[in-house]
Amino acid sequence: MSDDFEELLTYVEDELAFATSHYNDSYLDRRISSRMRRTQSNTYADYLETLRDDPVEGDALLDALSINVTGFFRNPNVWAGIREVLASLTDANDTVRVWSAACADGREPYSVSMLAHDTPAIDESAVRILGTDISEPALETARNGVYEASRTVDIDEQLDFLDDYSAYVDRDGRTFRINDGIKHNVTFERHDLINDEPKTGFDLVICRNLFIYIDNEYKQSMLRTIARSIRQDGTLVIGKAETIPPNLKSAFTVRDARLRIYHREPTEASGLTRERSESTSHL
Ligand SMILES: C[S@@+](CC[C@H](N)C(=O)[O-])C[C@H]1O[C@@H](n2cnc3c(N)ncnc32)[C@H](O)[C@@H]1O
Known part of the structure; x- marks a missing residue:
């Protein structure tokens, strides 16, 4: 990593x-190079200058x-798998607790809720x-439950996973409102x-499309937090391009390798306790 790039990252970490x-x-x-092209900055040092001079660019970079x-219903075939998992969980339990971790603007957890309502074999009141998410603005959109379609985002097509979404989402032109x-x-x-405590007792945790961006060391600590939040024999779904790091593989058995669906092993068999104490030394 060049000194200029490092200095830029330090500025973003400390000041932004x-x-x-x-x-x-x-x-x-x-992500930074794309902002550099937009601001016609030729070097990392130039871009750092721009960032220092223009607070609006700071916001644009954070956005990027x-x-x-x-x-x-991102990756619809995974959602067919999640539907099966949810049906078997509601069959076997009075209440089913699902955690959509790193849920962005809420479309993932709302997809779970729609799935529960839309599947006759599932008692939605049990789910x-x-x-x-780490992002407050994303959570604010999530709580509102209102989404706008755009030239690049076809919400109608996303909801096409369901035969008829009109019972769950009210559409007014380009605006889609979760009911x-x-x-x-x-x-x-x-x-x-990364920094907050694990949760406890979840039957199903869905954490998709975050690990791909994260540095390996932190990816392990995230997955450890998640593993500890799932009850024994509960289920984990990760993103289709993601993998479980080798030293956490013993915490899970594969339920569907293609769809990245796993079962949580009992704690004694998982080696989680040992891995945590080993890893905290470098976290
Ligand atoms: C690409 S989105 C994934 C959204 C959704 N899970 C999906 O697959 O469609 C990644 C999300 O991770 C969130 N995120 C980034 N770092 C995080 C952290 N340390 N803890 C929790 N969420 C984080 C971001 O704010 C963003 O909303």
Whole structure:
């Protein structure tokens, strides 16, 4: 990493309060380079000047860095798998607790709620969904539950996973409003998967499309937090391009390798306790 790039990252971390050290360098470089092209900055040092002089550019960079791309029923075949998991969980339990971790603007947890309402084999009143994210603006959109389609975001197509979404979402032109019945099953709160404590007792945790951006060391600590939040034999779904790090593999058995669906092993078999004490020394 060049000194200029490092100096730029330090500025972003200290002055703009974005934890660059958690993210991998190639991801940061891609996002920063795209802002450099937009501001006609030829070098990292030039761009740092621009950032120092123009607070508006600071906001634009933060916007570019917050990896908030999401959608309803993203990767539909995974959602067919989640439907099966949810049905078997509601069959076996009075209440099913689902955590959509790093839920961005809420479309993922609302997809779970719609799935629960839309599947005859699932008792939707038994399903409680928690959506969490590190970003307060994303959570504010999530709580509102109102989404705008645009030239690049086709919400109608995203909702096409369901035969008929009109019972769950009210559409007015380009505006899509989640209705109260779907909202009723979902609550939102802020949670940082790197620095906050694990939760407990979740039957299903969905954490997708975050690890791909995260530096390996932090990825392990995030997955450890998640593993500890799932009850024994509960289920984990990660993103289709993501993998479980080798030293955490013993915490999970594969339920569907292609869809990245895993079962949580009992704590004694998982080696989680040992891994945590080993790893805290470098966190
Ligand atoms: C690409 S989105 C994924 C959204 C959704 N899970 C999906 O797959 O469509 C990644 C989200 O991770 C959130 N995030 C980044 N760092 C985080 C952290 N340390 N703890 C919790 N969420 C984080 C971002 O704010 C962003 O909303």
